Amino acid sequence: MNLDALLLSFRLAAVVSSVLLLLALPLAYWLAFTRWRGKFLLESVVALPLVLPPTVLGFYALIALGPRGPLGRLWQFLFSHTLAFTFAGLVIASLIYSLPFAVQPLIASFESLDKRLLDASAILGATRARTFFRIILPLSWPGLVTALVLSFAHTLGEFGVVLMVGGNLPGITRTVSIDIYDRVQALDFAAANHTALLLLGISFVVLALVYGMNRRVWSPWPAK
Amino acid sequence: MVAVAGKVTLPMLSVAIRKEFHVAGSPRFLLDVKETFAPGFTVLFGPSGAGKSTLLDCIAGLLRPDDGVIKLNDEPFFDSALHLSLPPQRRRTAYVFQSLALFPHLSVEENVAYGLSALPSAERRERVNRILPAFHIEPLRVRKPGELSGGEKQRVALARSLVTQPELLLLDEPLTGLDGALRHAILQDLRAWNTASRIPILYVTHNREEVDAIGERVVALINGRVQESGAPRAVLDAPRSIALAQAAGFENFLDAHVVEHRPADGVMRVALSGANCELEIPLGAEPPGAAVQVAIRAGDILLATEAPRALSARNILPGTLESLEPRGSLVVAQVDVGARFTVHLTPGAVRSLRLTTGLRVWLVLKTHSCHVVLP
Numbered sequence: 046m047n048l049d050a051l052l053l054s055f056r057l058a059a060v061v062s063s064v065l066l067l068l069a070l071p072l073a074y075w076l077a078f079t080r081w082r083g084k085f086l087l088e089s090v091v092a093l094p095l096v097l098p099p100t101v102l103g104f105y106a107l108i109a110l111g112p113r114g115p116l117g118r119l120w121q122f123l124f125s126h127t128l129a130f131t132f133a134g135l136v137i138a139s140l141i142y143s144l145p146f147a148v149q150p151l152i153a154s155f156e157s158l159d160k161r162l163l164d165a166s167a168i169l170g171a172t173r174a175r176t177f178f179r180i181i182l183p184l185s186w187p188g189l190v191t192a193l194v195l196s197f198a199h200t201l202g203e204f205g206v207v208l209m210v211g212g213n214l215p216g217i218t219r220t221v222s223i224d225i226y227d228r229v230q231a232l233d234f235a236a237a238n239h240t241a242l243l244l245l246g247i248s249f250v251v252l253a254l255v256y257g258m259n260r261r262v263w264s265p266w267p268a269k
Numbered sequence: 270m271v272a273v274a275g276k277v278t279l280p281m282l283s284v285a286i287r288k289e290f291h292v293a294g295s296p297r298f299l300l301d302v303k304e305t306f307a308p309g310f311t312v313l314f315g316p317s318g319a320g321k322s323t324l325l326d327c328i329a330g331l332l333r334p335d336d337g338v339i340k341l342n343d344e345p346f347f348d349s350a351l352h353l354s355l356p357p358q359r360r361r362t363a364y365v366f367q368s369l370a371l372f373p374h375l376s377v378e379e380n381v382a383y384g385l386s387a388l389p390s391a392e393r394r395e396r397v398n399r400i401l402p403a404f405h406i407e408p409l410r411v412r413k414p415g416e417l418s419g420g421e422k423q424r425v426a427l428a429r430s431l432v433t434q435p436e437l438l439l440l441d442e443p444l445t446g447l448d449g450a451l452r453h454a455i456l457q458d459l460r461a462w463n464t465a466s467r468i469p470i471l472y473v474t475h476n477r478e479e480v481d482a483i484g485e486r487v488v489a490l491i492n493g494r495v496q497e498s499g500a501p502r503a504v505l506d507a508p509r510s511i512a513l514a515q516a517a518g519f520e521n522f523l524d525a526h527v528v529e530h531r532p533a534d535g536v537m538r539v540a541l542s543g544a545n546c547e548l549e550i551p552l553g554a555e556p557p558g559a560a561v562q563v564a565i566r567a568g569d570i571l572l573a574t575e576a577p578r579a580l581s582a583r584n585i586l587p588g589t590l591e592s593l594e595p596r597g598s599l600v601v602a603q604v605d606v607g608a609r610f611t612v613h614l615t616p617g618a619v620r621s622l623r624l625t626t627g628l629r630v631w632l633v634l635k636t637h638s639c640h641v642v643l644p
Contacts, residue, residue, distance in 0.1 A: 162370050164331050164364075165366065165372075168363070169383050169384030170358045170386070171358070171386070175386065183374045
C-alpha cells in the first residue's frame with residue numbers, strides 16, 4: 046500500500062475543501078439571495094463540473110495552467126516555475142472540479158431559511174454582514190458541514206482531472222486513485238485492493254460521521 | 270414627542286403609496302392607500318389578501334412601492350419623486366410579524382438584545398433588564414424559542430421590538446391563536462407601554478374580538494384600498510360593502526329591491542327576492558325599484574315560537590325552522606321565510622323553546638340591524 050499517495054490525497058482534499066468553503070460562502074449567498082434575472086447563467090457555470098467529463102475539465106485546466114495559459118504565465122512570473130504537474134496546480138484544478146459540491150448544499154441551506162428571520166434582523170437594525178454572521182451562518186450549519194464533506198470526499202476520489210493536470214509524480218501529484226490505477230495496470234491486484242479497501246473504509250467513516258453530526262446539529266433548536 | 274413653538278407635535282405617519290403586483294394566473298393586484306396614522310392604536314382590518322401585510326412591508330421598507338410618499342412626522346422614509354427609500358435599518362420602526370420570526374438559535378435574552386447592538390453593553394443590559402419583567406418573560410431569559418409556549422413567544426417578540434424604542438410600531442396579527450384572557454393580558458401590557466411612549470401603532474387583525482378589545486380607530490382595507498375608517502362600531506357594525514361585511518363576519522346576505530321610501534320615519538321598505546315578504550331598513554340613497562343587497566348578522570336576529578305582538582322591532586317574518594346545528598358555544602339555525610336566514614341561538618334558548626326542525630317560527634329583526642351593502 047502506498048502511504049505517500051494516501052497522505053497526498055488527504056492533503057489535497059483538506060486544502061481544497063477548506064479553500065472551497067471560503068469561496069463558496071459568498072458565491073452561494075449571492076446566488077441564493079440575488080434577484081438578478083441572469084443568475085441562471087452563473088448557476089449553470091457552477092454546475093458544469095457535475096456533467097462535464099473530468100478529462101475535458103482537466104484538458105482546459107492543463108491549457109490554462111500550462112506555460113502558455115494565462116494562469117500559468119502569471120504563476121511563472123510570480124514563482125518562476127509552471128503550475129502544471131505541481132501540487133498547487135492540482136489544487137486549482139480541483140477547486141473548479143469540486144465547486145458545485147460546495148456551492149449547492151450552501152444554496153439549498155440558505156434558500157431554506159425563513160426569509161422573515163432575515164427581515165426581522167434588518168428591521169432590528171442589523172447590517173447585511175451582521176445578519177450573515179449572526180443569523181444565516183449559525184442556522185446553516187448542516188449545509189456548511191455537508192458542503193465541506195462532499196467537496197472533501199469528491200476531491201479525495203478524483204482521477205481524470207488529476208491525471209490530466211498533475212500527471213503521475215510520486216509524492217507530488219500521485220494521488221491515491223492514480224496509485225490504484227497504476228497497481229491495476231501492473232496487475233498487482235492485492236496492493237490495489239488494500240488501498241481501495243482503505244479508501245472505501247475511510248470514505249464511509251467520514252460520511253457516517255457527517256450524517257450523524259448533521260442530525261445532532263439540528264436538534265438543539267426544536268421545531269418552531 | 271417634540272415641542273415646536275410651544276405646541277406639542279405628536280409623531281404622525283402619513284402614507285400615500287401605490288404598488289402593483291403581477292402574479293401569473295391571477296388578476297393584477299393594486300395596493301393604493303392614502304391614510305394618516307396618529308399616535309395610539311389603529312386597527313387595520315380586512316379579509317386575507319386585502320393587502321394588509323403588504324402595506325406594513327412597504328412602511329417597514331421590506332417592499333418598495335411603485336410610487337408615492339411615506340413619511341413619519343416630516344421625515345420621508347420613501348419618496349418616489351426624490352428617488353429616496355430608507356433601508357429598514359434606518360426607519361426606527363418595529364415590526365412584529367405574524368410568524369413572530371424569533372431567532373431559533375438565540376436565547377430569549379439574546380433575541381431581545383438583538384436590536385441593541387449599537388448601544389454600550391451596560392445600557393443594553395439595563396434596557397433588557399427593564400423590558401423582560403414588563404412583559405412577564407424574566408424567568409424565560411435563557412430559554413430558546415423552541416421551548417416557549419405560543420403566548421410566551423408573542424411576548425418575547427413584542428419585547429424584542431419595543432426594547433429598541435421605535436417611533437412606529439407595526440403589528441401583523443401578533444396575537445393570533447391566543448385565547449381571549451391571554452390576548453387581553455398582552456393587550457393590557459401593550460397599552461400600558463403605549464401610554465408611556467405615544468407612537469403610532471398599526472395593528473393588523475381580522476379578528477372582531479381583537480378590534481373590540483383595542484377599541485380605537487379602524488381602517489378597513491379591502492382589495493388594496495382603504496374602504497372605510499372610523500370607530501369600530503361605525504365601520505364594522507354598519508359596513509357599506511359586501512366584502513367588508515363578509516370580513517366583519519356578517520352571515521346573511523339577501524337580494525332585495527326597494528319598494529318605497531318613508532323619509533319621515535327615516536326608513537325604506539325592501540322586498541326580498543323570491544320571497545313574499547318585506548323588510549323595513551334604514552333609509553338609503555337607492556331609489557324605489559333599485560336592486561340592493563341587505564346584510565344582517567345572524568346574532569342580531571331574534572327567534573320566536575309564537576307570533577310576537579306589541580314589539581318595537583319593525584320586522585317580524587313567519588317561517589319554518591329547517592335545521593339546527595351546534596357549533597361551539599352556539600347553535601346555528603336555518604330558517605326559511607321564503608328567503609333563507611341564518612340565525613345564531615344559545616343552546617339554552619334551543620332547550621327552553623323546545624326547538625325542533627319543521628317548527629313554525631317568527632324572525633324578529635330591528636330596522637337598524639339591516640344594512641344595505643354595495644358590491
